[in-house]
Amino acid sequence: MEEEDIDSGEFDVEMEDIEVVHVKPFERTWKAGPGGSIMTRPLIIGDVVYFGSYDHNMYALNAAAGKLVWKFQARGPIGPSAPVFDNGKIYFGSFDYNVYALDCKTGKVVWKYKTEGEVVRTVCIYKDSVYVGSKDGFLYSLDKDKGTLNWKFRTQGYIGYTATADKGRIFFGSYDHNFYCIDANKGTLLWKVRTQAEMNSANPPLVYDGKVYFASFDNNLYAADVERGKVIWKLRTCDYGNTACPVESDGVLYHSTRDGTIRALTPGGKMLWKFKAPTMEGILGPLVERDTIFMGSGDHNMYVLNKNGKLLWKFQTQGHVWWQPALWKDSLIFSSWDCNLYSVDINTRKLLWKFRANGSPCDVPPPFESFEVQLVIPEEKAEEQKAKSYDLDFSEEGGQDASLYKSRITYQVSTQYASKGKYQVDSNEEGF
Numbered sequence: 001m002e003e004e005d006i007d008s009g010e011f012d013v014e015m016e017d018i019e020v021v022h023v024k025p026f027e028r029t030w031k032a033g034p035g036g037s038i039m040t041r042p043l044i045i046g047d048v049v050y051f052g053s054y055d056h057n058m059y060a061l062n063a064a065a066g067k068l069v070w071k072f073q074a075r076g077p078i079g080p081s082a083p084v085f086d087n088g089k090i091y092f093g094s095f096d097y098n099v100y101a102l103d104c105k106t107g108k109v110v111w112k113y114k115t116e117g118e119v120v121r122t123v124c125i126y127k128d129s130v131y132v133g134s135k136d137g138f139l140y141s142l143d144k145d146k147g148t149l150n151w152k153f154r155t156q157g158y159i160g161y162t163a164t165a166d167k168g169r170i171f172f173g174s175y176d177h178n179f180y181c182i183d184a185n186k187g188t189l190l191w192k193v194r195t196q197a198e199m200n201s202a203n204p205p206l207v208y209d210g211k212v213y214f215a216s217f218d219n220n221l222y223a224a225d226v227e228r229g230k231v232i233w234k235l236r237t238c239d240y241g242n243t244a245c246p247v248e249s250d251g252v253l254y255h256s257t258r259d260g261t262i263r264a265l266t267p268g269g270k271m272l273w274k275f276k277a278p279t280m281e282g283i284l285g286p287l288v289e290r291d292t293i294f295m296g297s298g299d300h301n302m303y304v305l306n307k308n309g310k311l312l313w314k315f316q317t318q319g320h321v322w323w324q325p326a327l328w329k330d331s332l333i334f335s336s337w338d339c340n341l342y343s344v345d346i347n348t349r350k351l352l353w354k355f356r357a358n359g360s361p362c363d364v365p366p367p368f369e370s371f372e373v374q375l376v377i378p379e380e381k382a383e384e385q386k387a388k389s390y391d392l393d394f395s396e397e398g399g400q401d402a403s404l405y406k407s408r409i410t411y412q413v414s415t416q417y418a419s420k421g422k423y424q425v426d427s428n429e430e431g432f
Contacts, residue, residue, distance in 0.1 A: 019374050020239045025175060025198050026217055026370045029120055029160050030095075030135065032077070036359030037319065038335035041082040041122075042326040043090065045104060049326070049333055050090055051341055052078025053357040058092065058100075059341075060107060063328045066343060066353035070107035074100065080202050080323065082122045086144060091130055093119025099132055099140070101147060111147030115140060117158070124204065126165035126184055133159025133172060139180075141170075141187055151187035155180070157198065164204035166226065171212050173199025179214050179222070181229055191229030193222065197241065203285040203324070205245050206253070209267060213253065215242035217370075221255055223269060233269045237261075240368050249288040252307070256285055258367070260297055264309060273309040277301070287324045294332060296321030298367065302334055302344070315344050315351075319361055337361055 032039075036055040043050040049063045054077040060069040076096030083090040089101045089110055095118045101110040117135030124131040129150055130142045135158045141150040157175025164171050165184060173179045175198040181190045196218035206213040211223045211232060219242060220234045238257035246255035246265070252272065256262040260277035279299040286295035292312070293305040302315045302325065319338030326333050331352055332344045338361055343352040 021372050021374050022197055022217065022219075022241065022370060023372050024370050026200055026241055026243070028365050028367065028370075029080070029200060030118055031365050033363035034359070035362035036339040036357035037079075037337040037362040038339060038341060038357055039079040039320075039322050039337060040335055041324045042333045042335065042341065043083040043085055044326050044328045044333065045085050045090075047328075048104070049328065049341070050083045050085075050104070051335060052081065052083065052092055052094075053339075054079055054362050055339075055358040056094075056096075057357065058083065058090075058102065058107070059355070059357070060104070061341070061355055063331070063333065063343075066341070066355045068355075072100075072102055072107040072109070074098065076118070079120075080122075081120055082323070084123050084125055086125045089144075091123045091125065091144070093121065093123060093132055093134075095120065097134070099123065099130065099142060099147070101130075101144070113140070113142050113147045113149070120160055121162040121202070122204070124163040124165055124170070126170070129184070131163045131165065131170050131172075131184075133161060133163060133174075135159070137174070137176075139163065139170070139172060139182070139187075141184070153180075153182055153187045153189075160200040162201060162204040164207060166207040166212075169226070171205045171207065171214070173201060173205075173214060173216070175199065177216075179205075179216070179224070179229075181212075181226070193224055193229050193231060195220065195222070200241075200243050201245050202243060202322075203245050203247070206248055208248050208253075211267065213246050215245050215255075217241035217243070221246065221265075221269075223267075235265070235269045237263060240371060244285045247285060247288055249307075254286050254288055254293065256295060260299065262286060262293070262295060262305075262309075264307075275303075275305060275309045275311070277303065284322050285324050287326070289327055294325050294327075294334075296323060296325065296334060296336075298322060300336075300338075302332070302342075304332075304346070313349050315342070315349065317342065337364075 038053045040052045047063045049061050052058045056074050058072045074094040076094045078094050081093035083092045090104050098112045100112045115134035130144045133139045138152040140152045155174035155176050161173035168184050170182050170184050179193045195216035198217045212226050222234045223232045238259045240258045246253040253265040263274040264272040277297045286293050296302050298320045304312045317336040319336040339357045340354045342354045
């Protein structure tokens with residue numbers, strides 16, 4: 001940000017006067033407009049790749065050629081809920097409030113279960129049950145063969161967190177600011193950890209070596225004891241809310257954040273290295289396989305790094321690449337907001353094929369409108385200064401397809417007196 005981006009009147013604004021403040025819940029997950037954008041991790045079983053789209057379809061393609069095998073149409077967008085395979089069926093959620101089980105060979109519905117809200121996160125399958133949260137505030141346990149309800153656990157907020165299971169326990173977060181551990185069989189609370197903001201994560205919490213690692217929109221990554229829920233450490237990793245839990249490979253944790261940064265951490269929370277994409281609006285979670293890190297970014301690129309954080313190569317699309325890719329033989333298969341599923345040869349780095357879903361790219365709210373930049377000005381500098389609004393543009397100059405993909409972020413900037421104990425928020429911006 002250059003000096004002229006903020007006109008501070010007759011006094012200079014120091015960097016220490018500027019603070020990013022979270023002022024309203026993150027609801028962007030549910031707010032994409034109609035279209036055919038793809039925001040899901042592909043599932044590959046044998047030589048078939050499965051993925052959902054905002055055009056309401058679940059697709060099955062031949063992984064070698066990208067040719068359609070079948071498609072199933074729901075009554076709402078499918079995504080970011082990725083398909084999960086178990087015993088001949090694929091399971092996923094939809095904005096139409098339903099959890100689906102389809103026959104993986106034919107695409108026919110085996111069962112569906114309707115909740116009271118949008119289902120945007122990937123299901124967790126553990127033993128004989130499917131576990132998934134809904135915007136209605138409940139975590140559901142369903143019989144994986146019949147789709148009947150085993151139990152549901154109520155929280156006090158939306159559930160936009162992918163759950164995970166370990167040793168008879170289910171772990172997930174809620175918009176009520178709590179991270180939960182519940183009994184997988186009974187649906188009863190074992191423990192919970194309260195954070196300072198809503199919890200929204202596209203990928204599941206990581207359970208590793210007696211700890212569970214989870215992210216909160218309060219900008220922190222947490223490590224807690226799996227038995228009692230005691231927080232062992234927490235680490236602030238960004239300023240714009242965490243929406244991804246770490247993944248583990250060879251004893252190293254890889255944690256990505258909404259500002260376009262990925263960090264390699266020890267299980268004790270010590271940073272080994274970090275890699276920052278050139279622009280903001282980030283990374284939801286990497287794939288770490290074959291001693292290589294594959295990760296998409298909101299700047300339209302799929303990045304490929306070695307395990308030391310060095311960039312090996314990247315592949316550019318025409319839309320945000322927000323989800324984890326999948327590997328099939330030597331092909332990297334991944335989705336883009338530009339409505340295409342891509343297959344790229346990891347050796348030649350050439351496009352093998354791409355498959356386009358129906359429709360044009362979906363409109364989506366600005367990425368950081370849950371935040372404000374506030375100016376905390378010493379009283380002697382700003383007795384009469386009033387609140388001002390500024391438009392901060394974090395997009396690359398001459399960015400591609402700017403009419404569809406703008407990274408422009410509108411903040412309300414409130415001038416504060418250093419002597420006051422609370423922030424004054426003056427915003428005309430409506431919530432969504």
